[in-house]
Amino acid sequence: MEINERGHLQIGGCDTVDLATQYGTPLFVYDEAFIREQIRALHRTFRELGVNYEISYATKAFCTMAMCQLAHQEGLTLDVVSGGELYTALKAGVPAANIRFHGNNKTLAELEFGVASNVGIFVVDNFVELAALNDIGQRHGKTVQVLLRIAPGIEAHTHHYISTGQQDSKFGFDLESGQAERAMAAALDAESVRCIGLHCHIGSQIFDPSGHVAAAELMCELYAAGVRMGLPFSVLNLGGGFGIRYTQDDHPTPVADYLGAMVAAVRKEIDRYGVGMPSIWIEPGRSIVGAAGTTLYTVGSQKVIPDVRNFLAVDGGMTDNPRLALYDAEYVAVMANKMAERAEETWTIAGKCCESGDIVVRSAPLPEPQMGDILAVLATGAYNYSMVSHYNRIPHPAVVFVRDGKSRLVVERETWEDVVRLxxxxEAE
Structure with a gap:
């Protein structure tokens, strides 16, 4: 953390207290230079490993027009999972050929929109979608390029709500029951579908590369089987899910070590099966933007229950960060305007929503708080703004990018009028 001469938290050369004054709170602040460096480090690692590759930014982590543009500027393709994310990427000027359309239940309207927009790749999740894409491709006179999403049966050591690669999952063609092989055969027979590879994603916030390595080994066996069937395979997409550090108890493996282990596993297995080395694709989201984001709040009321708990309320809550309620997520909070002061007590940071479970941080050692202080919750760059809601009719926060001492508003703050606009x-009786 960077502290300036005023004793305030500073991000990207900008005083967070000044940001809160200028833009209001709650406020999402993103360190633009940090995001760009995370992306560039991934490119460097792949180049050093000497493989063909693609990095696709998982927009579900944080999707705005500005973020889509930044990812495109840094040489990433975009992974979208809905018509809304696709529309955002297109409005941001990202070429449709650079978009990969995911999702376990793309509607017919979304599939039509994607094909009509010339989306580069559809990641097919089930037999219904495969048949629908073949039909849409025939009607549009187009050949639709796809990857088949496989559930390889690997259970990541993470929260069960964000584990996606195991057999009991809504995502993908099951490997163990033979669905994956049947899907490859169906793709081979589909005249308006061209299946160029396989995809898997075993979960999120994963610290140990062993799960990715095990998935890579299984996927290579299936990849080789597809090549022998006559499918024009050239891509093996191993997903994302690389964990980040939220608290001092988190010890994630550096992403470069992940990639090294994954590439080594693919090289070994592909050589064993005697087929050509595929292009290796990954889909990081959280690991690119998670640590780059900070949420600023204004402190309001307090409630001290002797020998039980100290509650400190802020002007946001589960409407801008539902992750504690969803995943039991943990965060670090600091008093942005009192960084030079010693922590006096431990506080539970509560939101303003009408829910007992509206807690942002369970345990935060802080200096003596006062109404009007600026509280900063760190590492809120992923799955926070993406999950904002209008519960209690609370408007969505603003988002700013900061870099070299300058700030740019990239999402305006909603007003009460915006909340009721639709x-x-x-009608009068």
Whole structure:
């Protein structure tokens, strides 16, 4: 953490207290230079490993037009999972050929939109989608390029809500039951579908590369089987899920070590099966933007229950960060305007929503708080803004990018008028 001469938390050369004054709170602040360096480090690692590769930014982690543009500028393709994310990427000027369309239940309207927009790759999740894409491709006179998403049966050591690669999952063609082989045969027979490879994603916030290595080994066996079937395979997409550090108890493996282990496993297995080395694709999201984001709040009321708990309320909560309620997530909080002061007590940071479970941070050692202080919750760059809601009709926060001492507003703060803009009153009787 960077502290300036005023004793304030500083991000990207900008005083966070000044940011809170200028833009209001709650406020998402992203360190733009940090994001760009995370991406460039991935490129360097792949180049050093000497393989053909693609890095696709998982927009579900944080999707705005500005973020889509930044990822495109840094040589990434975009992984989208809905018509809304696809529309955002296209509006940001990202070429459709550079977009990979995911999702376990793409609607027919979304599939039509994607094909009509010339999306580069569809990651097919099930037999219904495969048949629908073949039909849409025939009607549009197009050949639709796809990857088949496989559930390899690897269970990541993470929260069960964010484990996706195991057999009991809504995602992908099951490997163990033979669905994957049947899907490859169906793709081979589909005249308007060209299947160029396989995809898997075993979960999120994973610290140990062994799961990715095991998945890579299984996927290489299936990849070789597809090549022998006559499929025009050239891509093996091993997903993302690389963990980040939220608290001092988190010890994630550096992503470069992940990639080294994954590439080594693919090289070994592909050589054993005697087929050509595929292009290796990954889909990081959290590891690119998670640590780059900080949420600023203004401190409000307090409630001290002797020998039980100290509650400190802020002007946001589960409407801008539902991750504690969803995943039991943990965060670090600091008092942005009192960084030079010693922590006096431990506080539970509560939100303003009408829910007992509206807690942002369970345990935060802080200096003596006062109404109007600026609280910063760190590492909120992934799955926070993406999950904002209008519960209690609370407007969505603003988002700023900071770099070299300058700030740029990339998402305006909603107003109460915005919240009711689509409402329609009852007609007079």
């Amino acid at each position: 409402d329609r009153p009852l």
